[in-house]
Amino acid sequence: MRRSRILGVGSYVPARVVKNDDLRQWMDTSNEWIIERTGIEERRWVEPGEGPAELGTRATERALSAAGLAASDIQMIVLATLSPHHEFPGTAVFVQRQLGLSGIPALDIRQQCTGFIYGLSIADQYIKSGMYDRILVVGTEVHSTGLDLSTAGRDVAVIFGDGAGAVVVGPSDEERRGILSTHLHADGSLAEMLWIEKPGSQFHPRITAADLAEGRHYPKMQGRQVFKHAVTRMPEAVHEALAANQLALSDLDLLIPHQANLRISEMVQKILGLSDDRVYNNIQRYGNTTAASIPLALDECIQAGRVKPGTTVCLCAFGAGFTWGSALIRW
Numbered sequence: 001m002r003r004s005r006i007l008g009v010g011s012y013v014p015a016r017v018v019k020n021d022d023l024r025q026w027m028d029t030s031n032e033w034i035i036e037r038t039g040i041e042e043r044r045w046v047e048p049g050e051g052p053a054e055l056g057t058r059a060t061e062r063a064l065s066a067a068g069l070a071a072s073d074i075q076m077i078v079l080a081t082l083s084p085h086h087e088f089p090g091t092a093v094f095v096q097r098q099l100g101l102s103g104i105p106a107l108d109i110r111q112q113c114t115g116f117i118y119g120l121s122i123a124d125q126y127i128k129s130g131m132y133d134r135i136l137v138v139g140t141e142v143h144s145t146g147l148d149l150s151t152a153g154r155d156v157a158v159i160f161g162d163g164a165g166a167v168v169v170g171p172s173d174e175e176r177r178g179i180l181s182t183h184l185h186a187d188g189s190l191a192e193m194l195w196i197e198k199p200g201s202q203f204h205p206r207i208t209a210a211d212l213a214e215g216r217h218y219p220k221m222q223g224r225q226v227f228k229h230a231v232t233r234m235p236e237a238v239h240e241a242l243a244a245n246q247l248a249l250s251d252l253d254l255l256i257p258h259q260a261n262l263r264i265s266e267m268v269q270k271i272l273g274l275s276d277d278r279v280y281n282n283i284q285r286y287g288n289t290t291a292a293s294i295p296l297a298l299d300e301c302i303q304a305g306r307v308k309p310g311t312t313v314c315l316c317a318f319g320a321g322f323t324w325g326s327a328l329i330r331w
Contacts (some may be wrong), residue, residue, distance in 0.1 A: 004127035005178030006329065007134075007170045008067025011299040012058035013044040013163040013286060018144075023158060026149040034158045039262020043161030043287030045144035053085045053094035055164035056140035059295070060099065063136070063166040066302075071099040074168070075132040077106040078122050080115025080139045080291035082320070083146065084108070095138060113258050113319020114184075115139055115291035116165070117327050120315075121182035123169040124327075133170055139291035140164035146196075148218040156219050159261065161287030165295025177309075177330050181244045183237055184325040190229070193222040194320040230260060230318040231267040237316045237326035238272060245328055251312055252278065256301065258317035259283035259293040268316075280306065290319065307331050 019042045020031040034040055046055070056079065064071060079092035086094075090108030111118040116139040123135040143160035147153065172178035198216045199206035207217060234257060242248060255274060257265050262283050269279045282297050289296060294315050301307045311331040318324040 001128050002130065003172040003175065003178040004124045004169050005172035007168045008063045008065070008069065009165070009167050009295060009299045009302055010059045010062025010064070010066055011163065011165040011292075011296040012055055012062065013296070014046045014050060014055070016045045016047055018043050018045050020158070023149075023154075027154040027157065028151040029154050029158060037263070038159055039281075039284055040159065040287050041284045044163055046142050046162050050142070051085050052081050052083055052091050052140040052142045052164070053098060055142065055162065055292075056091070056095045056138045056166065057098040059140065059164040059166040060095065060136060060138060063168050067168040069134065069168060071101055073134045074099070074101065074136045075104055076123075076126065076135045077104065078109065078119040078135060078137045079107065080109050080111060080119045080137075081141055082110060082112045082115070082290055083142045091140070092138075111291075111319070111323050112321060113260060113288075113290045113293070114317040114321070114323040114325050116294045117182065117315055117317050117325040118184055118323070120167070120169070120179070120327050121184055121325070124179045124182055127169055127171055135169045136166060137169060138164065138166045139293070139295050141290045141292050143290070146218070148215055153215065153218055155223060156221050159288045161289050163286055163289040163292045163296050165292045165299060167295055167298075180328040180330055181241055182325065182327045183240045183244065184323075185233070185237070186321050186323045188321065190225070190322045191320070193225045193322070195220060227261070227264060229322055230264045231271065233318050233322070233324040234264075234268045234316045235271045237324055238314050241314055241326040241328040247312070247328075249273065252314055253312045254301065254306060255279045255314050255316065256294055256297050257281075258319065259286065259297060260288050260318065
């Protein structure tokens with residue numbers, strides 16, 4: 001069975017920068033309060049008319065350029081988002097349309113913060129099986145239009161930002177270069193700890209005026225529980241990936257964790273015993289961009305020369321569902 005590898009990476013964030021102090025116009029907060037709890041200093045928000053399909057398309061164009069490919073070379077699209085362009089159809093077909101493509105499969109997945117790793121794993125299987133040779137994997141999010149920008153919602157609202165990242169996956173020409181393995185997990189018994197309750201098709205109607213007044217359409221999070229599970233599951237996923245490839249932590253050059261909260265990343269780093277130069281974080285500048293956070297960080301690492309041929313990189317994530325996973329890559 002052939003191995004797959006990432007041929008090109010691209011990312012895109014909106015031009016609008018929203019600093020912590022800017023949030024004071026909507027809620028009782030401060031720069032110090034946000035940094036202490038999350039490590040975030042600023043995030044990017046879209047302007048009106050800019051949605052996840054536009055962000056994903058721009059990230060894709062940069063990934064294609066990095067891979068030296070044209071949009072017409074893509075044979076399948078896998079797109080991860082928790083903030084779809086519309087309720088239906090899926091966001092992937094809007095990216096497909098903006099790229100000027102038709103006929104190829106376009107798949108949306110809803111694994112939230114773990115979405116990119118799930119998407120990468122799906123692409124990996126299709127490439128290894130020989131069914132496709134060029135697959136686009138996109139993580140794209142617009143959170144800013146769906147946050148409770150009030151003091152009541154500040155615990156969640158200060159965390160999230162908008163952005164997109166994309167990779168083109170294809171076959172590797174070297175046995176030990178490429179995606180070495182991916183590992184996926186979920187535990188639905190804890191789903192209500194991080195979710196948006198409504199609207200939902202189980203409700204009649206799906207949402208009411210009373211629901212809106214109560215803010216049941218805004219994201220809710222039990223922060224302590226999320227922290228507890230994240231700092232347990234993410235190190236487990238890293239160890240799982242290394243063990244599957246008969247490698248030790250000393251063989252790992254760089255860990256790129258999902259950018260959920262800088263305090264989570266710092267605890268994961270501490271548990272794994274990794275030095276600062278072996279872990280990458282950019283949540284300080286972008287906030288939590290869920291499915292976009294890992295490819296966005298990966299792109300920055302490549303641009304900065306921290307990922308180059310021969311680098312062993314582990315991607316890991318934890319998020320709503322609960323879902324978690326990892327991918328080990330030798331660049």
